[in-house]
Amino acid sequence: AAGRLAPGAPRPEDQPPAPVVEELSGREREVLQRLAELMSTEEIAADLYVSVNTVKTHLKSVYRKLAVNRRHDAVRRARELRLL
Numbered sequence: 001a002a003g004r005l006a007p008g009a010p011r012p013e014d015q016p017p018a019p020v021v022e023e024l025s026g027r028e029r030e031v032l033q034r035l036a037e038l039m040s041t042e043e044i045a046a047d048l049y050v051s052v053n054t055v056k057t058h059l060k061s062v063y064r065k066l067a068v069n070r071r072h073d074a075v076r077r078a079r080e081l082r083l084l
Helices: 026-036 041-048 052-066 071-080
Strands: none
Touching: 026 041, 026 052, 026 071, 041 052, 052 071
């Protein structure tokens, strides 16, 4: 049965999280911290004195490096990896 696990085999949720593909930059960590505080993209931009497009670029990099597609998943994954 393809795709089935053998009895006693570790389940995917029991596995430790995969390591970060690439280390986050300081600015990416700052953006990630603000994501965890539930700030909007516009609020993050204002707080960091950068444009909204710059924040979006940092978010894309964070998502790629954490192998996620959404804000909530990025925060959850960062907490799993003890980045937050």
